[in-house]
Amino acid sequence: MVRPVIETLEQNGITRVAFQRLNDPAVIPLWFGEGDMVTPAFIREAAKQALDDGQTFYAHTRGLPALRDAIKRYLDGLYGLDIDPDRISVPGSAMMGVTIAAQMAVTSGDRALIVSPHWPNIEITYRVTGADVDVVRQRETEAGWELTVPEIVAAVRPGTRSIFVNSPCNPTGWVMRRDAQEELLAFCRERDILLIADEVYHRTVFDGEHAPSFLEVARDDDPLVVVNGFSKAWAMTGWRVGWVVASPRLCTAWTALSECFNTGATVFAQTGGIAALEHGEETVRTLREQYRGGRAIVERCLAGLPLIDLRMPEGAFYAFPRVPGLRDSFALVQGILAEEDVGLAPGYAFGPGNESHFRLCFAQSHERLEEGLRRVVGYLERHANRLDRITEMT
Ligand SMILES: Cc1ncc(COP(=O)(O)O)c(C=O)c1O
Known part of the structure:
Protein backbone atom coordinates (compact mmCIF):
# COMPACT_ATOMS: atom_id res chain seq x y z
CA MET A 1 0.00 0.00 0.00
CA PRO A 40 8.73 43.57 10.61
CA ALA A 41 5.46 45.52 10.75
CA PHE A 42 5.67 46.96 7.23
CA ILE A 43 5.72 43.44 5.77
CA ARG A 44 2.83 42.29 7.96
CA GLU A 45 0.86 45.41 7.01
CA ALA A 46 1.33 44.72 3.29
CA ALA A 47 -0.11 41.23 3.68
CA LYS A 48 -3.01 42.52 5.80
CA GLN A 49 -3.75 45.11 3.16
CA ALA A 50 -3.73 42.42 0.47
CA LEU A 51 -6.31 40.47 2.44
CA ASP A 52 -8.47 43.56 2.88
CA ASP A 53 -8.17 44.22 -0.85
CA GLY A 54 -9.62 40.79 -1.50
CA GLN A 55 -6.47 39.00 -2.62
CA THR A 56 -7.96 35.64 -1.68
CA PHE A 57 -8.16 33.98 -5.10
CA TYR A 58 -5.98 31.59 -7.09
CA ALA A 59 -3.12 33.37 -8.79
CA HIS A 60 -0.51 32.35 -11.33
CA THR A 61 0.96 29.05 -10.16
CA ARG A 62 4.51 30.34 -10.73
CA GLY A 63 3.91 33.44 -8.63
CA LEU A 64 2.33 36.90 -8.80
CA PRO A 65 3.88 38.79 -11.75
CA ALA A 66 4.49 41.75 -9.42
CA LEU A 67 6.48 39.55 -7.04
CA ARG A 68 8.47 37.92 -9.82
CA ASP A 69 9.32 41.41 -11.11
CA ALA A 70 10.34 42.49 -7.62
CA ILE A 71 12.58 39.41 -7.28
CA LYS A 72 14.15 40.22 -10.63
CA ARG A 73 14.87 43.80 -9.56
CA TYR A 74 16.24 42.63 -6.21
CA LEU A 75 18.58 40.05 -7.75
CA ASP A 76 19.66 42.38 -10.54
CA GLY A 77 20.53 45.06 -7.98
CA LEU A 78 22.31 42.69 -5.61
CA TYR A 79 24.43 40.86 -8.18
CA GLY A 80 24.55 43.33 -11.08
CA LEU A 81 22.59 41.05 -13.44
CA ASP A 82 19.70 41.31 -15.87
CA ILE A 83 17.61 38.22 -15.17
CA ASP A 84 14.66 37.30 -17.38
CA PRO A 85 11.69 37.27 -14.95
CA ASP A 86 10.30 34.30 -16.83
CA ARG A 87 13.08 32.22 -15.29
CA ILE A 88 11.77 33.05 -11.81
CA SER A 89 9.13 30.99 -10.01
CA VAL A 90 7.65 31.36 -6.55
CA PRO A 91 7.13 28.06 -4.70
CA GLY A 92 5.44 27.98 -1.29
CA SER A 93 8.82 27.94 0.51
CA ALA A 94 12.45 27.36 -0.37
CA MET A 95 11.95 23.80 0.83
CA MET A 96 9.28 23.29 -1.78
CA GLY A 97 11.64 24.77 -4.36
CA VAL A 98 14.23 22.09 -3.51
CA THR A 99 11.53 19.41 -3.61
CA ILE A 100 10.23 20.41 -7.04
CA ALA A 101 13.77 20.65 -8.42
CA ALA A 102 14.65 17.22 -6.99
CA GLN A 103 11.50 15.75 -8.53
CA MET A 104 12.62 17.10 -11.88
CA ALA A 105 16.10 15.69 -11.62
CA VAL A 106 16.02 12.17 -10.23
CA THR A 107 13.97 9.00 -9.86
CA SER A 108 14.50 5.35 -8.93
CA GLY A 109 17.79 4.10 -10.31
CA ASP A 110 19.40 7.57 -10.24
CA ARG A 111 21.75 8.96 -7.65
CA ALA A 112 21.91 12.38 -6.00
CA LEU A 113 25.02 13.81 -4.36
CA ILE A 114 24.64 16.14 -1.37
CA VAL A 115 27.38 18.33 0.03
CA SER A 116 27.35 17.50 3.72
CA PRO A 117 26.90 18.10 6.67
CA HIS A 118 23.43 18.94 5.40
CA TRP A 119 20.00 19.95 6.59
CA PRO A 120 18.09 16.65 7.01
CA ASN A 121 15.05 17.60 4.89
CA ILE A 122 17.26 17.76 1.79
CA GLU A 123 18.20 14.12 2.01
CA ILE A 124 14.58 13.12 2.63
CA THR A 125 13.27 15.05 -0.35
CA TYR A 126 15.76 13.28 -2.65
CA ARG A 127 15.07 9.87 -1.13
CA VAL A 128 11.32 10.30 -1.65
CA THR A 129 11.95 10.37 -5.41
CA GLY A 130 13.32 6.82 -5.13
CA ALA A 131 16.86 7.93 -5.96
CA ASP A 132 19.89 6.79 -3.95
CA VAL A 133 21.71 9.49 -2.03
CA ASP A 134 25.47 9.92 -1.62
CA VAL A 135 27.14 12.57 0.48
CA VAL A 136 30.48 14.31 0.27
CA ARG A 137 31.47 15.81 3.59
CA GLN A 138 33.26 19.08 4.23
CA ARG A 139 36.47 18.73 6.22
CA GLU A 140 37.36 20.51 9.45
CA THR A 141 40.70 22.22 8.97
CA GLU A 142 42.64 24.80 10.96
CA ALA A 143 41.16 27.45 8.67
CA GLY A 144 37.57 26.26 9.03
CA TRP A 145 35.26 23.98 7.06
CA GLU A 146 36.61 23.20 3.60
CA LEU A 147 35.67 21.25 0.49
CA THR A 148 37.19 21.45 -2.98
CA VAL A 149 35.49 20.83 -6.31
CA PRO A 150 37.81 17.86 -7.11
CA GLU A 151 36.57 16.29 -3.87
CA ILE A 152 32.96 16.80 -4.97
CA VAL A 153 33.67 15.46 -8.44
CA ALA A 154 35.43 12.41 -6.99
CA ALA A 155 32.20 11.56 -5.14
CA VAL A 156 30.14 11.62 -8.35
CA ARG A 157 29.22 8.08 -9.42
CA PRO A 158 27.76 6.57 -12.55
CA GLY A 159 24.09 7.49 -12.33
CA THR A 160 24.57 10.77 -10.40
CA ARG A 161 21.94 13.06 -11.93
CA SER A 162 21.86 15.88 -9.37
CA ILE A 163 24.24 17.64 -7.00
CA PHE A 164 23.01 19.71 -4.06
CA VAL A 165 25.07 22.55 -2.62
CA ASN A 166 23.95 24.80 0.21
CA SER A 167 26.14 27.88 0.62
CA PRO A 168 26.29 29.52 3.14
CA CYS A 169 25.81 26.13 4.72
CA ASN A 170 23.41 24.97 7.37
CA PRO A 171 24.87 23.69 9.72
CA THR A 172 28.60 24.54 9.26
CA GLY A 173 28.54 28.11 7.91
CA TRP A 174 30.88 27.07 5.04
CA VAL A 175 30.75 29.46 2.07
CA MET A 176 31.63 28.31 -1.45
CA ARG A 177 33.98 30.65 -3.31
CA ARG A 178 33.21 32.04 -6.74
CA ASP A 179 35.98 30.16 -8.58
CA ALA A 180 34.78 26.89 -7.04
CA GLN A 181 31.21 27.68 -8.13
CA GLU A 182 32.45 28.26 -11.69
CA GLU A 183 34.38 24.99 -11.67
CA LEU A 184 31.47 22.93 -10.34
CA LEU A 185 28.99 24.50 -12.72
CA ALA A 186 31.28 23.74 -15.68
CA PHE A 187 31.42 20.11 -14.57
CA CYS A 188 27.61 19.90 -14.25
CA ARG A 189 27.19 21.57 -17.64
CA GLU A 190 29.49 19.05 -19.26
CA ARG A 191 27.75 16.07 -17.64
CA ASP A 192 24.20 17.53 -17.74
CA ILE A 193 23.80 17.05 -13.98
CA LEU A 194 21.16 19.27 -12.37
CA LEU A 195 22.86 21.43 -9.76
CA ILE A 196 20.50 22.57 -7.02
CA ALA A 197 22.04 25.56 -5.26
CA ASP A 198 20.32 26.44 -2.01
CA GLU A 199 21.14 30.07 -1.23
CA VAL A 200 18.62 30.83 1.52
CA TYR A 201 21.39 32.28 3.72
CA HIS A 202 22.70 34.49 0.90
CA ARG A 203 22.50 37.67 3.02
CA THR A 204 23.91 36.17 6.21
CA VAL A 205 27.65 36.47 5.73
CA PHE A 206 29.98 38.17 8.17
CA ASP A 207 32.16 39.73 5.53
CA GLY A 208 30.29 41.68 2.84
CA GLU A 209 26.70 42.18 1.72
CA HIS A 210 26.04 38.76 0.24
CA ALA A 211 27.65 35.38 -0.37
CA PRO A 212 28.86 34.50 -3.88
CA SER A 213 25.85 33.25 -5.87
CA PHE A 214 25.78 30.65 -8.64
CA LEU A 215 23.64 33.20 -10.51
CA GLU A 216 26.71 35.39 -10.88
CA VAL A 217 28.63 32.74 -12.81
CA ALA A 218 25.79 30.93 -14.62
CA ARG A 219 24.58 31.02 -18.21
CA ASP A 220 20.83 31.22 -18.73
CA ASP A 221 20.58 27.65 -20.00
CA ASP A 222 22.79 25.95 -17.41
CA PRO A 223 21.45 22.83 -15.65
CA LEU A 224 20.97 24.89 -12.50
CA VAL A 225 18.16 25.73 -10.09
CA VAL A 226 19.03 28.45 -7.59
CA VAL A 227 16.70 28.23 -4.59
CA ASN A 228 16.10 31.12 -2.23
CA GLY A 229 13.35 32.54 -0.04
CA PHE A 230 12.15 35.04 2.49
CA SER A 231 12.42 32.98 5.68
CA LYS A 232 15.89 33.89 6.83
CA ALA A 233 16.92 37.32 5.54
CA TRP A 234 13.58 38.98 6.37
CA ALA A 235 12.53 36.90 9.43
CA MET A 236 9.58 35.32 7.59
CA THR A 237 9.89 31.62 8.44
CA GLY A 238 6.16 31.12 9.00
CA TRP A 239 5.09 32.73 5.73
CA ARG A 240 6.14 29.85 3.50
CA VAL A 241 7.19 31.74 0.39
CA GLY A 242 10.36 31.06 -1.60
CA TRP A 243 11.68 31.71 -5.07
CA VAL A 244 13.80 29.89 -7.62
CA VAL A 245 15.70 30.91 -10.73
CA ALA A 246 16.01 28.17 -13.35
CA SER A 247 16.80 27.84 -17.04
CA PRO A 248 13.93 28.53 -19.47
CA ARG A 249 13.81 24.86 -20.48
CA LEU A 250 12.70 23.96 -16.94
CA CYS A 251 9.88 26.51 -16.71
CA THR A 252 7.07 24.52 -18.35
CA ALA A 253 7.81 21.52 -16.18
CA TRP A 254 7.98 23.82 -13.17
CA THR A 255 4.45 25.02 -13.87
CA ALA A 256 3.15 21.46 -14.13
CA LEU A 257 4.82 20.28 -10.93
CA SER A 258 3.91 23.39 -9.03
CA GLU A 259 0.24 22.78 -9.91
CA CYS A 260 0.43 19.46 -8.09
CA PHE A 261 2.21 20.75 -5.00
CA ASN A 262 0.37 23.83 -3.77
CA THR A 263 -0.71 25.54 -7.01
CA GLY A 264 1.55 28.44 -6.11
CA ALA A 265 2.40 30.16 -2.85
CA THR A 266 -0.26 31.83 -0.68
CA VAL A 267 -1.27 34.99 -2.48
CA PHE A 268 -1.40 37.54 0.35
CA ALA A 269 1.86 36.15 1.74
CA GLN A 270 3.44 36.85 -1.66
CA THR A 271 2.36 40.47 -1.27
CA GLY A 272 4.32 40.57 1.99
CA GLY A 273 7.29 39.32 -0.05
CA ILE A 274 7.03 42.28 -2.41
CA ALA A 275 7.18 44.69 0.54
CA ALA A 276 10.17 42.81 1.96
CA LEU A 277 12.13 43.12 -1.28
CA GLU A 278 11.18 46.72 -1.98
CA HIS A 279 11.61 48.18 1.50
CA GLY A 280 13.52 45.54 3.46
CA GLU A 281 17.20 46.40 3.09
C1 LIG B 1 19.54 24.98 3.88
C2 LIG B 1 18.10 25.32 4.01
N1 LIG B 1 17.32 25.33 2.92
C3 LIG B 1 16.02 25.65 3.00
C4 LIG B 1 15.44 25.96 4.21
C5 LIG B 1 13.98 26.23 4.28
O1 LIG B 1 13.60 27.50 3.91
P1 LIG B 1 12.03 27.80 3.82
O2 LIG B 1 11.60 28.22 5.19
O3 LIG B 1 11.88 28.87 2.83
O4 LIG B 1 11.38 26.54 3.39
C6 LIG B 1 16.20 25.93 5.37
C7 LIG B 1 15.59 26.20 6.68
O5 LIG B 1 16.14 26.01 7.71
C8 LIG B 1 17.56 25.62 5.26
O6 LIG B 1 18.36 25.59 6.34
Missing part, protein backbone atom coordinates in the same frame (compact mmCIF):
# COMPACT_ATOMS: atom_id res chain seq x y z
CA VAL A 2 2.86 2.39 0.85
CA ARG A 3 6.09 2.55 -1.16
CA PRO A 4 8.96 0.92 0.76
CA VAL A 5 11.04 4.10 0.66
CA ILE A 6 8.22 6.00 2.37
CA GLU A 7 7.91 3.33 5.03
CA THR A 8 11.58 3.69 5.87
CA LEU A 9 11.38 7.47 6.42
CA GLU A 10 12.17 8.50 9.96
CA GLN A 11 11.31 11.69 11.79
CA ASN A 12 14.24 14.05 11.36
CA GLY A 13 16.58 14.32 14.31
CA ILE A 14 15.78 17.99 14.96
CA THR A 15 12.02 17.61 15.40
CA ARG A 16 12.57 14.31 17.24
CA VAL A 17 14.11 16.40 20.02
CA ALA A 18 12.12 19.61 19.61
CA PHE A 19 8.60 18.15 19.49
CA GLN A 20 9.03 16.91 23.06
CA ARG A 21 9.04 20.45 24.45
CA LEU A 22 7.85 22.66 21.58
CA ASN A 23 6.70 26.12 22.77
CA ASP A 24 7.60 25.28 26.39
CA PRO A 25 8.47 28.73 27.80
CA ALA A 26 11.00 27.16 30.16
CA VAL A 27 13.14 26.05 27.21
CA ILE A 28 15.69 28.26 25.44
CA PRO A 29 15.16 27.02 21.87
CA LEU A 30 18.36 26.94 19.82
CA TRP A 31 17.19 23.93 17.78
CA PHE A 32 15.45 25.49 14.78
CA GLY A 33 16.73 27.85 12.11
CA GLU A 34 15.05 31.03 13.23
CA GLY A 35 15.36 33.87 15.70
CA ASP A 36 12.75 35.30 18.03
CA MET A 37 12.05 38.52 16.12
CA VAL A 38 8.55 38.82 14.62
CA THR A 39 8.43 39.75 10.90
CA GLU A 282 17.34 47.92 6.54
CA THR A 283 15.71 44.81 7.97
CA VAL A 284 18.29 42.60 6.27
CA ARG A 285 21.13 44.66 7.71
CA THR A 286 19.63 44.86 11.20
CA LEU A 287 19.12 41.11 11.28
CA ARG A 288 22.65 40.51 10.04
CA GLU A 289 24.00 42.70 12.84
CA GLN A 290 21.93 40.71 15.31
CA TYR A 291 23.38 37.45 13.94
CA ARG A 292 26.89 38.91 13.96
CA GLY A 293 26.41 39.71 17.66
CA GLY A 294 25.14 36.16 18.24
CA ARG A 295 28.19 34.74 16.52
CA ALA A 296 30.45 36.84 18.77
CA ILE A 297 28.66 35.47 21.83
CA VAL A 298 29.20 31.91 20.59
CA GLU A 299 32.87 32.66 20.07
CA ARG A 300 33.23 34.18 23.50
CA CYS A 301 31.39 31.36 25.29
CA LEU A 302 32.57 28.29 23.37
CA ALA A 303 35.76 28.90 21.41
CA GLY A 304 38.84 27.86 23.33
CA LEU A 305 36.98 25.57 25.73
CA PRO A 306 38.92 22.31 26.00
CA LEU A 307 35.68 20.34 25.90
CA ILE A 308 34.66 21.77 22.54
CA ASP A 309 36.22 21.88 19.10
CA LEU A 310 34.66 24.74 17.16
CA ARG A 311 35.16 26.13 13.63
CA MET A 312 33.63 29.59 13.48
CA PRO A 313 31.04 29.91 10.66
CA GLU A 314 31.60 32.29 7.74
CA GLY A 315 27.90 32.54 7.03
CA ALA A 316 24.37 31.42 8.05
CA PHE A 317 23.49 31.56 11.76
CA TYR A 318 24.57 28.24 13.21
CA ALA A 319 27.51 26.82 15.08
CA PHE A 320 28.31 23.13 14.67
CA PRO A 321 30.75 22.31 17.46
CA ARG A 322 32.33 18.91 18.03
CA VAL A 323 32.57 17.41 21.47
CA PRO A 324 35.68 15.22 21.30
CA GLY A 325 34.94 11.70 22.48
CA LEU A 326 31.16 12.03 22.20
CA ARG A 327 29.54 9.03 20.51
CA ASP A 328 25.84 9.73 20.84
CA SER A 329 24.74 13.21 19.79
CA PHE A 330 21.08 12.44 20.42
CA ALA A 331 21.77 11.42 24.02
CA LEU A 332 23.80 14.60 24.55
CA VAL A 333 21.05 16.96 23.40
CA GLN A 334 18.43 14.93 25.29
CA GLY A 335 20.53 15.32 28.43
CA ILE A 336 20.96 19.07 27.91
CA LEU A 337 17.22 19.47 27.30
CA ALA A 338 16.31 17.50 30.43
CA GLU A 339 18.87 19.00 32.81
CA GLU A 340 19.35 22.51 31.41
CA ASP A 341 16.16 23.36 29.46
CA VAL A 342 18.14 24.27 26.35
CA GLY A 343 17.06 22.95 22.95
CA LEU A 344 19.81 21.87 20.53
CA ALA A 345 19.88 19.77 17.37
CA PRO A 346 21.82 16.47 17.43
CA GLY A 347 24.73 16.14 15.01
CA TYR A 348 23.63 12.76 13.63
CA ALA A 349 20.66 14.48 11.92
CA PHE A 350 23.05 16.24 9.52
CA GLY A 351 24.42 13.14 7.83
CA PRO A 352 27.17 10.57 8.48
CA GLY A 353 30.26 11.56 10.43
CA ASN A 354 28.51 14.02 12.74
CA GLU A 355 27.80 11.86 15.80
CA SER A 356 30.06 13.94 18.05
CA HIS A 357 28.59 17.26 16.94
CA PHE A 358 25.60 19.34 17.93
CA ARG A 359 24.09 22.33 16.15
CA LEU A 360 22.93 25.51 17.79
CA CYS A 361 21.22 28.45 16.12
CA PHE A 362 22.55 31.83 17.28
CA ALA A 363 19.75 33.94 15.77
CA GLN A 364 17.98 34.29 19.14
CA SER A 365 18.11 37.49 21.15
CA HIS A 366 21.48 37.87 22.80
CA GLU A 367 20.48 37.53 26.43
CA ARG A 368 18.71 34.24 25.88
CA LEU A 369 21.51 32.96 23.70
CA GLU A 370 24.14 33.79 26.29
CA GLU A 371 22.14 32.17 29.06
CA GLY A 372 21.57 29.09 26.86
CA LEU A 373 25.27 28.74 26.14
CA ARG A 374 26.17 29.19 29.79
CA ARG A 375 23.92 26.24 30.60
CA VAL A 376 25.32 24.09 27.77
CA VAL A 377 28.84 24.69 29.04
CA GLY A 378 27.67 23.91 32.59
CA TYR A 379 26.31 20.57 31.41
CA LEU A 380 29.46 19.67 29.50
CA GLU A 381 31.66 20.54 32.46
CA ARG A 382 29.53 18.52 34.86
CA HIS A 383 29.68 15.47 32.60
CA ALA A 384 33.22 16.05 31.34
CA ASN A 385 34.68 12.77 32.53
CA ARG A 386 31.98 10.64 30.93
CA LEU A 387 31.04 12.33 27.63
CA ASP A 388 32.15 9.23 25.71
CA ARG A 389 29.72 7.17 27.77
CA ILE A 390 26.64 9.36 27.50
CA THR A 391 24.00 7.25 25.84
CA GLU A 392 20.23 7.33 25.75
CA MET A 393 20.21 4.99 28.75
CA THR A 394 22.00 7.41 31.08
